[in-house]
Amino acid sequence: SAVISQKPSRDICQRGTSLTIQCQVDSQVTMMFWYRQQPGQSLTLIATANQGSEATYESGFVIDKFPISRPNLTFSTLTVSNMSPEDSSIYLCSVDSSIGAETQYFGPGTRLLVL
């Protein structure tokens, strides 16, 4: 199974600032995903990070607010831009368990509080 780490594990930020979250996998993977989990809620997919191409965003999420990088097959970043208190959430990255697989491995999450 893939081991996924995220940095930072948590942060407290001021409104109007931006935070970049890193996701590192211990093996090469095809698909990487970014999710948001608002307090007490379920997970909502933000975007799929594709290596060598632009990320694919879900409805309601835009690149200007959540720019994503995927420079190689083991690493991705998600930036939360111009933050407001409504952005306070847990942000999780995940990867496909293998090429074409249907299950995902998840990172431990980044807990973000925006004041």
Added chain:
Amino acid sequence: SQQGEEDPQALSIQEGENATMNCSYKTSINNLQWYRQNSGRGLVHLILIRSNEREKHSGRLRVTLDTSKKSSSLLITASRAADTASYFCATGNTGTASKLTFGTGTRLQVTL
């Protein structure tokens, strides 16, 4: 919204009892999966059932799927305090095999 609904939202049982949680979804699916999340941390995959399957077992877990009713249930038998967590169903939908749509989740509390 494509998101599934789970019930109950919260469930409290004593150690040794069985826990049953239900999931309903809206679209055609390739598969349905259950994940566990401890204290707002990362999710752990528990079990996957395909759309052409009706029941699946893994250890103390039993999952059923009724595609005619667009619903699934997860049964945890002989629960333990360590089973305390939130449980989410997630569907892999037809045509978008890699993407998962998560349900609202059930918070399970197992007391000694």
